[in-house]
Amino acid sequence: MGSAGNGRLRQTLPPTPPIANGCRGFFDDSFQQGPRTAVIQAAIFYLFATVVVASGLMVILAKNPVHSVLWLILAFFNAAGLFLVIGAEFVAMILVIVYVGAVAVLFLFVVMMLDIDFTEMRAGFVRYLPFGMVLALILAVELVMVAGAWAFGDMVPEARMAPKPGVDAQLSNTQAIGTILYTDYVFIFQMAGMILLTAMIGAIVLTLRHRPGVKRQNVAAQNARTPASAVTITKPAIGAGVDTGAGVQPLIEKEGRS
């Protein structure tokens, strides 16, 4: 495909489907024509931003850890709202799907099951306060140092003005991200996937243990059973009983199960 000399992967995109009514973001044409649009957008931004900050504060202020997680979810949700305001609808939806819909659920799941004694948690508060303050101070200083030394690259202002690759306005948000992610950043993207895979395998290896004596269901073995192999019809003589050794057998042998 690629006639581009630098060996970069070239992406062929599907033909963009005809767009019915111009812009199809969350704020459609009829909305953007309004004179007070800027005011409304600013109001929406401040609404989301206030809720993000407030719920972020509540995450660390709430006494109940489950409430903390619920506030965190609210913060995620409103951060997605902020993404919508700047027109990054794909990132917003992915944020909700991945973080709110999957990660936070599992987080909540774990926190709910924790057996936490609140009095014990608050016991050493005064004793640990100075140490905690010192840690917080160090972190704050480091943050200020990092932020102060931050210098933006040459191309950042351009990239900020036109975050979508190409001047082609027909390219939707999703296609734009795909175009940039699978061409220029494909190796970094793959590497991120590999790191996640490693983490997943590591977690499984650490927690996997084979307990003896657990009965497991082997669906293939169950489905493979037929009346011929599972049932024996006998007609025992009176007082003779049935020889169980040949007739009834366990479905899966103890050792040989998968």
Place this chain on the structure above:
Amino acid sequence: MVEFFQTYLGTGFGWFVAHLILILLIALPVMLCMALATWVDRKVWAAMMLRRGPNVVGPIGILQPFADGLKLFLKETIVPSGANKGVFFIAPIITFVLALVSWAVIPFDAGWVLADINVGMLFLFAVSSMGVYGIIMSGWASNSKYPFLGGLRSAAQMVSYEVSIGFVIVTVVLYASSFNLTDIVESQRGNIFGILNGHIFNPLLFPMAILFLISALAETNRPPFDLPEAESELVAGYQIEYSSMTFALFFLGEYMNILLMCALASILFLGGYLPPFDWAPLYFVPGLIWLFVKIVFMFFVFAWVKATVPRYRYDQLMRLGWKVFLPLSLFWVVLVSGWLVFTGHYSAPVAAPTVVTGGAA
């Protein structure tokens, strides 16, 4: 309609009023359909069990859901003394609101959609993946054993089946090459030999349609996957402690989610508002009717499954989700994308994107 109100009421206020009316135009029929859906569900279930079902209130019992609603409305709301009150009351509201808000992106006919956003499919997926919060919060806030077990079960179940639903959606989106629901429907116009409308007629996507149906059953906690409420072991799962309107909100939200999944199945696989055959006379019937017929058919399938299939055991449910559906749907994404590239679906090249390389670092 938006322009009409904008000429008479000013741009901003007219926009607001017009959209308020549009929202009501969607929400009220959806709620009415949902009330009737509970009646249809009970009638179909009864018919399959050779019973009569509700037949006292109104002709053939059609007013039964309204009588039930009135009864619930007049009952006392009981809050358990150990309950976490704020979370306890927010949970049913979340379930109900999330079930209602997803209808904003459903195209009822060509162009008949409240929010024609270009990530409509992702929006639906995000909202449906948030539905688990209503259940898990109610289970925890009730401060009781059975609701908690039901909530935990449901959280694990819904997260598991969301994964395979996501991959099934990706296979359809690959065909449409858009997340917009109208585009997804339009991509099914005459997709098989120019005669049939709907991805279900595509042999490559037919297995995914079946997989979507089963995952949708699990996602909406319907039998045979109704373990979160399993009345024989958990009494009623996460909703035991709820009474009166709080229970009604759960009940309504649940049925609205089922209708939404039916609508989603119709849009993804049955061709949405398109007639099943790409034949001109069929287009005289409005698209709304076609979509409605498809949703009713899917709902009948849901009721049919409920009446005929015994409940799964929990480990079997998890096994099905993670060991069968996830690998199968993941493989199918690879298969479908391979097929589409092979057949030249993605052949039209675009201008090379000018990309900012390097970044800030």
